[in-house]
């Protein structure tokens with residue numbers, strides 16, 4: 001098999017991490033190969049965010065190994081190859097930045113001497129178009145809805161044209177229209193060859209894109225293989241029909257809280 005098919009772009013090997021005195025990752029193995037879309041699933045507090053934050057060096061590990069593009073993370077310097085969208089935060093934070101400015105900031109790691117040239121500006125424009133916000137470039141991010149904020153953060157990551165895109169709960173609290181845009185954006189990125197690691201509470205609308213699911217429970221890998229089957233999900237115990245597009249849940253606040261993973265989440 002060709003290297004391009006088998007190359008591991010991100011790996012955790014036997015990783016342990018603690019938050020305070022509490023063990024949060026207890027020997028996690030996770031490998032993401034080039035071109036794959038891997039979903040990291042599990043209940044609240046199972047360690048999903050900690051695992052991806054350990055991968056990018058935001059959380060110290062007490063044991064185990066981490067590699068990015070075949071290089072031990074401690075020696076990895078090529079961060080422009082990695083795009084990271086943290087768990088939903090606001091892109092505004094009181095600073096009156098425009099949508100275009102926030103997305104452009106995601107290109108700085110690629111720009112020579114920190115100056116955006118024509119190719120850089122084209123990448124920023126493409127990222128804005130991908131998330132459907134090209135006409136909002138001059139608007140303040142403070143004027144945006146929660147779902148539009150999330151699209152800005154994703155566009156910021158995409159502006160750097162990352163080979164590996166890591167997103168932590170990209171659909172959480174995002175309105176249905178933005179969910180559709182995000183799913184389409186991701187589909188196009190994947191078609192372009194981007195490798196994706198998604199933290200999700202449930203596969204939800206991104207399910208058709210997912211090649212493999214890694215399910216965590218209490219800081220350990222419970223399952224690594226095909227994603228939970230879509231077919232028959234409503235028949236599974238624990239599914240109580242709460243959906244993000246329910247009329248009484250316009251912002252999707254209740255999204256992904258039940259479903260096929262209920263059997264793992266208990």
Ligand SMILES: Nc1ncnc2c1ncn2[C@@H]1O[C@H](COP(=O)(O)OP(=O)(O)OP(=O)(O)O)[C@@H](O)[C@H]1O
Pocket residue numbers: 019020024042043044045046047048049050051201
């Ligand atoms: N900064 C922190 N300080 C102390 N404990 C933390 C910190 N961040 C996370 N934890 C704890 O680590 C455990 C795992 O949290 P983590 O955010 O990785 O879980 P998760 O699976 O991503 O859950 P969620 O879906 O709620 O984001 C939880 O018990 C959490 O309370």
